[in-house]
Amino acid sequence: MGPIRLLGRYFRASVHAQAQYPGSLAMLSLGAFVANFVDVIAIAALFARFGQVKGWTFGEVAMFYGVVSVAFAFADFLSRGFDVLGTEFIRTGAFDRLLLRPRSLTVQLVGHDPRLSRVGRLAQGLAALALATVALKFRWDASAVALAAWTVLGGVALFSGIFMLQATLAFWTVESLEVANLLTYGGVQAAQFPLSLYAEWFRGVLIFIVPLGCVAYFPVVGLLGRHDPLGAPDWFLPLAPAAGFAFLAAALAVWRVGVRHYTSTGS
Amino acid sequence: MPQILVEELSKTYRVAERDPGLGGAVRGLFARRWRTIEALKGVSFSLEQGELLGFIGPNGAGKSTTIKILSGILEPTAGRCEVDGLTPWTSRVRHVARIGVVFGQRTQLWWDLPVIEGFDLLRDIYRVPQADYVRTRDELTALLRIEGLLRQPVRQLSLGQRMRCEIAAAMLHSPPLLFLDEPTIGLDAPSKLAVREFVQRLNRERGVTVILTTHDMHDIEALAQRVIVIGKGAILADGPFTDLREGVLAERRLMADFTGEAPALELPGVRTIARQGRALELAFDPKAIAAADLIARIAADHPLADVRVEEPPIEEVIARFYDLHGAGEG
Amino acid sequence: MAAAAPALLRPYLAVFAGRFLQMLQYRAAAIAGFATQCWWGATKIMIYAAFYATAPQAAGALSLPQVITYTWLAQALLVLAPWNGDPDVALAVRTGAVSFDRVRPVDAYAWRYAAAAAWITARAVPRAALMFALAGVALPLLGLGAWSWQAPADLSAAALFVPSLALAVALSSAFVMLINVCVVATLTDRGINTLMMPLAIIFTGNLLPLQLFPDWARTALFLQPFAGVFDIPFRIYFGQLAGASAALGLALQLGWTAVLAAAGWLWLQRVMRRLQVQGG
Numbered sequence: 001m002g003p004i005r006l007l008g009r010y011f012r013a014s015v016h017a018q019a020q021y022p023g024s025l026a027m028l029s030l031g032a033f034v035a036n037f038v039d040v041i042a043i044a045a046l047f048a049r050f051g052q053v054k055g056w057t058f059g060e061v062a063m064f065y066g067v068v069s070v071a072f073a074f075a076d077f078l079s080r081g082f083d084v085l086g087t088e089f090i091r092t093g094a095f096d097r098l099l100l101r102p103r104s105l106t107v108q109l110v111g112h113d114p115r116l117s118r119v120g121r122l123a124q125g126l127a128a129l130a131l132a133t134v135a136l137k138f139r140w141d142a143s144a145v146a147l148a149a150w151t152v153l154g155g156v157a158l159f160s161g162i163f164m165l166q167a168t169l170a171f172w173t174v175e176s177l178e179v180a181n182l183l184t185y186g187g188v189q190a191a192q193f194p195l196s197l198y199a200e201w202f203r204g205v206l207i208f209i210v211p212l213g214c215v216a217y218f219p220v221v222g223l224l225g226r227h228d229p230l231g232a233p234d235w236f237l238p239l240a241p242a243a244g245f246a247f248l249a250a251a252l253a254v255w256r257v258g259v260r261h262y263t264s265t266g267s
Numbered sequence: 268m269p270q271i272l273v274e275e276l277s278k279t280y281r282v283a284e285r286d287p288g289l290g291g292a293v294r295g296l297f298a299r300r301w302r303t304i305e306a307l308k309g310v311s312f313s314l315e316q317g318e319l320l321g322f323i324g325p326n327g328a329g330k331s332t333t334i335k336i337l338s339g340i341l342e343p344t345a346g347r348c349e350v351d352g353l354t355p356w357t358s359r360v361r362h363v364a365r366i367g368v369v370f371g372q373r374t375q376l377w378w379d380l381p382v383i384e385g386f387d388l389l390r391d392i393y394r395v396p397q398a399d400y401v402r403t404r405d406e407l408t409a410l411l412r413i414e415g416l417l418r419q420p421v422r423q424l425s426l427g428q429r430m431r432c433e434i435a436a437a438m439l440h441s442p443p444l445l446f447l448d449e450p451t452i453g454l455d456a457p458s459k460l461a462v463r464e465f466v467q468r469l470n471r472e473r474g475v476t477v478i479l480t481t482h483d484m485h486d487i488e489a490l491a492q493r494v495i496v497i498g499k500g501a502i503l504a505d506g507p508f509t510d511l512r513e514g515v516l517a518e519r520r521l522m523a524d525f526t527g528e529a530p531a532l533e534l535p536g537v538r539t540i541a542r543q544g545r546a547l548e549l550a551f552d553p554k555a556i557a558a559a560d561l562i563a564r565i566a567a568d569h570p571l572a573d574v575r576v577e578e579p580p581i582e583e584v585i586a587r588f589y590d591l592h593g594a595g596e597g
Numbered sequence: 598m599a600a601a602a603p604a605l606l607r608p609y610l611a612v613f614a615g616r617f618l619q620m621l622q623y624r625a626a627a628i629a630g631f632a633t634q635c636w637w638g639a640t641k642i643m644i645y646a647a648f649y650a651t652a653p654q655a656a657g658a659l660s661l662p663q664v665i666t667y668t669w670l671a672q673a674l675l676v677l678a679p680w681n682g683d684p685d686v687a688l689a690v691r692t693g694a695v696s697f698d699r700v701r702p703v704d705a706y707a708w709r710y711a712a713a714a715a716w717i718t719a720r721a722v723p724r725a726a727l728m729f730a731l732a733g734v735a736l737p738l739l740g741l742g743a744w745s746w747q748a749p750a751d752l753s754a755a756a757l758f759v760p761s762l763a764l765a766v767a768l769s770s771a772f773v774m775l776i777n778v779c780v781v782a783t784l785t786d787r788g789i790n791t792l793m794m795p796l797a798i799i800f801t802g803n804l805l806p807l808q809l810f811p812d813w814a815r816t817a818l819f820l821q822p823f824a825g826v827f828d829i830p831f832r833i834y835f836g837q838l839a840g841a842s843a844a845l846g847l848a849l850q851l852g853w854t855a856v857l858a859a860a861g862w863l864w865l866q867r868v869m870r871r872l873q874v875q876g877g
Contacts, residue, residue: 009391017379020420024788027779031792038795042805049809050648050655097375099340101392102364182633190640197647202639263356264342265280378691 003107010111036124059135065192069125071155077118079163081109086170151219154241161251168258191216214243271314276346278307306332308500317474321491329500330480367437371449376421383417393440407435427458447479484581515588521549524573608703609711620719627723634672658808669746673728676720679772680794686777687786706862714770750836761830764850768825771857782868802828825850
């Protein structure tokens with residue numbers, strides 16, 4: 001059975017497992033539903049009070065937010081296994097069992113506990129895009145859709161890479177590490193707003209170190225048909241998402257180093 | 268050509284140390300001390316297809332380390348190891364497809380799912396053809412008597428039930444080599460017997476090579492033709508279990524019940540272990556005096572009601588062995 | 598310390614001390630948590646500054662320096678927000694070890710409460726200290742005083758902040774206990790943790806200072822139980838709640854703590870009685 005079908009099996013098994021706890025499932029669904037509105041509530045409250053921010057309107061911010069949320073939703077759905085590697089696999093010794101199965105570790109981790117609740121975040125991102133479309137009277141022609149899809153793919157690659165890096169840290173210290181939350185959830189939060197809001201050093205981090213700006217800010221500026229107030233050339237804007245893939249490739253290399261470390265020091 | 272070849276396997280670890288108490292905890296936030304541990308020092312042995320090996324030793328002796336290396340999840344610091352021509356840790360995927368591993372007290376099945384669904388998932392993970400899977404699964408569930416448990420979620424099973432399902436799960440892909448790490452720990456007597464009987468059939472009837480690590484010496488006695496004793500990272504003995512016993516404690520026990528008061532006996536080559544009321548327990552060297560002669564000598568002077576000849580308890584043999592080789596814990 | 602206390606309290610002080618020391622070991626987690634929170638704090642502050650710069654008159658009750666201090670305080674004390682239940686409880690439920698709670702000769706609720714309080718404070722202390730060193734000391738020294746964690750408004754604000762903070766911990770522990778009991782009742786922590794997180798984030802004032810929400814919602818947001826975890830103590834800190842309104846804030850904290858603790862205690866009694874034990 002190939003990896004894709006195996007992932008499908010894992011997914012069905014996960015749903016079945018959660019269905020064993022009906023009371024919890026209800027709370028899970030409700031909580032997931034409410035969680036979707038958290039960021040939107042903050043943005044809406046701020047715009048309701050202040051009107052606009054540094055030349056960006058609510059509709060434009062909704063577009064930034066929507067693209068990032070959709071990308072993050074997919075990455076989160078695929079990366080749960082990496083997210084909990086430290087607490088659920090390494091600390092319990094269950095990682096050994098993954099090594100004892102004749103399958104790639106990545107496939108097994110991607111298939112671990114795919115959570116249906118992530119659909120909520122996807123819905124929220126799509127809703128934000130819908131809001132943006134209405135507020136800006138945005139026209140989704142073929143090139144806009146293509147650019148948006150390419151941007152989302154770059155974002156999925158980037159966020160997956162961040163989850164993978166976080167997981168790799170777990171090989172060295174089994175304590176639950178919030179560092180990657182800084183980049184994943186913190187990254188989503190930072191990328192919700194256009195980079196021109198932030199101080200220069202911060203923008204630098206978000207462009208050159210963890211290229212969130214490349215999979216959110218630059219391409220969406222291009223999507224919105226605006227010129228970058230920070231001065232990046234127009235031809236660069238649609239190419240920027242490639243940085244996400246480069247980041248993922250680097251993360252994979254680091255991951256392999258981590259696995260090697262684990263198999264030479266044991267648990 | 269042996270199935271398993273181990274040559275000069277060595278493994279050293281570093282562990283962090285911390286002082287106790289609040290001061291130690293705060294200091295631990297800033298600096299750590301390291302300690303080196305030599306878990307394995309040049310271990311060598313080989314195993315043919317179809318052997319059943321008992322792997323014993325005190326805690327911390329290096330048993331789990333050896334098993335982890337053989338199963339491919341740990342890399343040694345030095346030395347060579349081949350299983351069916353593959354080096355476990357470099358050819359991980361190919362190697363693990365051909366082995367089954369059971370860890371006592373830890374299950375690989377999915378906690379919230381019914382057993383049968385876990386089996387089905389394993390079929391897909393190990394890519395077992397459907398027809399083979401059905402046949403193997405049905406044979407295993409019949410042998411281990413777990414048909415009634417298949418639809419129950421794993422979390423609802425008792426430890427004995429879980430372990431039987433666990434062993435079935437490990438064999439679903441029909442591996443030629445099976446590792447059992449403390450499989451009977453915490454099990455009640457009927458479950459232990461069921462596990463032992465199953466492993467014996469697996470080995471004798473299907474030629475599955477089995478490596479068994481355990482502290483339960485009755486497991487060893489029941490199953491292992493060959494025993495390797497490991498202590499402080501080195502092999503202390505490698506051979507049939509009877510040789511081990513002879514080498515350590517070449518004596519027998521005689522339990523006698525007398526019609527009258529048990530006498531105090533002084534005989535060459537014979538040692539009194541316990542004497543109470545009408546019962547007497549003696550230890551004797553069968554090379555110095557044969558059991559039949561000893562019984563005759565006793566009965567000549569003191570009327571016997573009942574008599575039993577046994578070997579010393581295995582735990583004693585093993586404990587004595589560890590002592591002799593300074594292999595105890597710590 | 599535990600040995601000198603009255604016999605009744607000893608087991609609870611012991612479990613507090615034990616858990617506290619255990620959590621202090623996690624140094625990498627503390628440093629990582631600190632780094633995360635610096636990032637979040639910086640991001641939020643830049644966003645607020647951008648909004649305030651665009652339309653300062655719309656701000657309402659809070660000034661930008663106050664919002665900045667609020668943000669640093671919220672990051673420093675982030676672990677007080679009752680997002681999840683105590684992971685020890687979830688593990689105990691999963692393995693069946695939770696049945697030991699019935700066998701110990703102590704009150705199960707108080708036992709777990711002390712453990713939860715230790716879990717919270719042990720994680721909070723190193724992070725708060727580090728955050729203060731950065732945002733309260735380093736930033737002003739670097740000439741970035743406008744972005745820093747400012748001192749309390751005056752002496753009385755500082756004096757009232759201390760009990761308010763203690764009550765915030767007590768309140769948060771009571772919330773965590775409710776989550777714990779729910780975990781024991783539903784046999785898993787997934788559902789309740791997922792539900793609590795967004796509620797806690799929004800209503801404690803973690804997401805946004807409650808004063809920045811629309812004016813019509815302000816009173817309701819002040820009176821709800823979560824407000825006592827962040828919003829009330831922080832507003833006491835920069836003097837926005839003073840005198841009578843501060844007293845009201847403290848009373849709300851105390852009242853909600855009592856209500857949630859009582860509810861949790863009663864619920865736990867019921868749940869323990871019909872405990873379905875997992876594992877074997």
